[in-house]
Amino acid sequence: MTDLGGSHSWLRDAAGGVERAHGGALAARSRPSDDDLATVRGFPVAERQSIGPRIERVRFGVAPPATAILKSGGFWRGARESILYESGLLDFAIDGAPRFLGSGAGAWILIEDCDATRRPDLASQQDVRAVFQRLASIHAHHRNLYERIDEITRESLASAPLTMASPCDAIDRADDLTEMVVAASRSRQTWEIGAREVAALDSIREWARGPFGVTLADAETTLLHGDYQVGNWLIDAAEEVRVIDWELAAVGPGILDLQFVDVDGRWSVFAPSGDDALIALDAYCQRCSDLHAAVPRDPVAAARDAVTWGAIAGARARLADFRSGEGKTRGNRAEIPGQVVDLIAISERGARRRLGL
Numbered sequence: 001m002t003d004l005g006g007s008h009s010w011l012r013d014a015a016g017g018v019e020r021a022h023g024g025a026l027a028a029r030s031r032p033s034d035d036d037l038a039t040v041r042g043f044p045v046a047e048r049q050s051i052g053p054r055i056e057r058v059r060f061g062v063a064p065p066a067t068a069i070l071k072s073g074g075f076w077r078g079a080r081e082s083i084l085y086e087s088g089l090l091d092f093a094i095d096g097a098p099r100f101l102g103s104g105a106g107a108w109i110l111i112e113d114c115d116a117t118r119r120p121d122l123a124s125q126q127d128v129r130a131v132f133q134r135l136a137s138i139h140a141h142h143r144n145l146y147e148r149i150d151e152i153t154r155e156s157l158a159s160a161p162l163t164m165a166s167p168c169d170a171i172d173r174a175d176d177l178t179e180m181v182v183a184a185s186r187s188r189q190t191w192e193i194g195a196r197e198v199a200a201l202d203s204i205r206e207w208a209r210g211p212f213g214v215t216l217a218d219a220e221t222t223l224l225h226g227d228y229q230v231g232n233w234l235i236d237a238a239e240e241v242r243v244i245d246w247e248l249a250a251v252g253p254g255i256l257d258l259q260f261v262d263v264d265g266r267w268s269v270f271a272p273s274g275d276d277a278l279i280a281l282d283a284y285c286q287r288c289s290d291l292h293a294a295v296p297r298d299p300v301a302a303a304r305d306a307v308t309w310g311a312i313a314g315a316r317a318r319l320a321d322f323r324s325g326e327g328k329t330r331g332n333r334a335e336i337p338g339q340v341v342d343l344i345a346i347s348e349r350g351a352r353r354r355l356g357l
């Protein structure tokens with residue numbers, strides 16, 4: 001739900017070709033010279049290939065050939081991914097993130113080129129279980145995150161759409177969304193948003209104060225990927241799950257990373273759906289239990305609540321982007337109000353179901 005167009009720019013198919021190369025409006029960031037990169041890696045640069053806005057594949061002149069991915073900009077106009085790498089928070093062994101190779105003081109990062117990988121098959125129980133076992137390992141490892149990070153990292157994560165530093169944030173964000181929707185309903189620029197959407201916020205606020213609070217009661221605050229869906233999962237030659245594109249990383253209850261898991265089999269093409277979603281939840285909960293991490297009392301309800309929260313986060317982020325004019329949302333700015341209407345409908349449907357309405 002919060003996928004507003006993160007880079008996803010260096011996924012590769014099995015043959016090594018660029019699968020997708022797109023991005024939104026990016027902040028102007030420093031682009032390192034060949035000498036800068038040679039200093040970091042210790043090898044001269046032989047070739048640089050653009051594979052997306054401010055994202056390059058770099059080949060170094062060494063035998064055997066060595067390549068890396070250079071990211072000198074981020075979709076969210078910030079340095080969140082750089083901060084996570086430079087702080088040492090991301091660990092390949094735990095998180096499956098590309099290995100960190102070097103950086104330029106937050107202006108750019110050089111990371112491992114994950115070639116010879118494949119996308120997980122959502123119809124494969126083995127792949128689905130592996131992907132969600134990896135997610136559980138990430139959440140278990142990063143428990144009590146705020147106690148172990150510096151102020152810069154904390155502030156960076158706090159600005160992410162999915163972040164929930166405390167259960168009270170659920171109520172505050174629902175109230176905040178209400179104010180934003182009311183304001184939008186009065187603007188000619190957002191004529192698609194009207195009384196129907198304003199009324200929908202009543203059940204959303206009631207859900208935030210009731211059922212969602214129950215779901216959050218035993219949850220542990222941890223590092224969230226923020227966009228945990230099939231576009232950001234890879235499986236390497238050793239059958240290890242790799243997790244890429246940490247630009248939307250956040251902090252909050254681990255269950256929020258289940259925002260794309262569709263237990264009702266209605267809509268998701270981004271994560272397991274229907275019976276496969278139940279397999280994903282079982283794998284996630286079992287691994288959490290094995291690692292002595294918090295396990296949701298009702299995994300299905302938790303997954304549904306995550307979808308609702310993701311829709312709220314997405315609606316808030318889009319409205320904020322529309323108001324600021326920063327151009328973070330993928331696609332045409334004129335499409336944002338319609339996207340917000342759809343997200344409010346999703347969140348209202350989830351809230352009403354949990355309220356028994």
